[in-house]
Amino acid sequence: MIAVWVALAGSAGAVTRFVVDSALRARSGSSLPWPTVLINVIGSLLLGLLTGAVLFHDAAAELLAVVGVGFCGGFTTFSTTSVDSVRLIVARRYGAACAIALGTLATTLIAAAAGLALTAVW
Template sequence: MPVLVGGTVTGPSEFRVDPDVDLRVPADRRELTAHPAAVLGVIAAGGVLGALARAGLQATFPHPPTGFPWATFGINVAGCLLIGALMAVLTARPAGPLVRPFLGVGVLGGFTTFSTYAVDAQRAVAAGSPGTALAYLAATLAGALLAVWAGDAVASRLLARAKVGAAR
C-alpha cells in the first residue's frame, strides 16, 4: 500500500497513476494549478516541433489515395515507441514538471497523428480501396500498441542494466 510522505507517495511505482503527476497526492494537484501557463506554453512549443516533423515526413513520402499510407503508419508507430520509452525513463528517473508535457504531450503528441490515420482510411474507402483501409486501420492499431509496449520494455531493461552496472 502506498504511503503519503511529505507530499510524495512512497511504495511501489505501480500505484502511481502517472509517473510525475498523481492527482491522489495533494502536492501533485497543487502543481497543476501552480503554473498552468508554463505547462500550456511547453505543450504548444513541443506540439509545433512535433507537427513540423510530421508534416515534413508526410510531404517527403506522399501516397496515392488507394495506396498504403506508409509515412503516417511509420510516424504513428515510431511516435508510440518513443512515448513508451519516455514513460519508462520518466518513471525510473523523474524529471522536472515541464519535461513530460513538453516531450510527451507536445512533441510526441504533435508528431503522432491519429486524426490523419482516420482521414487516410476514409480516403482509401472513398477511392475504392476498403481492403487497404482495413489493413491500415488494423496494422496501425496493432503496431502502435506493440510499439508502446516495446518502447517501455526496452527502455526499462536498459535503465535497469545501467543501474546495475553503476552499482558495481
C-alpha cells in the first residue's frame, strides 16, 4: 500500500513542479533556468526537514517514503537541470552552463543540510 501512496505523492509533486515552474517562467524575463534551480532547492530543503524529522523526532518512516521519495522526488527535477545545462552549452553559454550545473548542486546540498540541521536543533 505504501507504494501506491508514494506513486500518488510523486504524481502530486510532478504536477506541483509543472505549475510552479510554469508560473515562475511566465514572470521571469531571464533566459536562464532559475525556476528549475529554485524548485530543486525548495525540494532539497523539504527533504532535509523530513529526514531530520524522522531521524531526530521519531516521525514515521513512512512520512519520509511518501513525502520525501514520492512528493520531493516528483517535485525536484535534476534531469531538467542537466538538459538546461546542455542547452546552454549548445548555445555556447559555457559560463552559464557551469553556473547552473554547479550552482544547482551546491545550493541543493546546502539546502538539504540546512533542513537537516534545523530539525536537529528544533
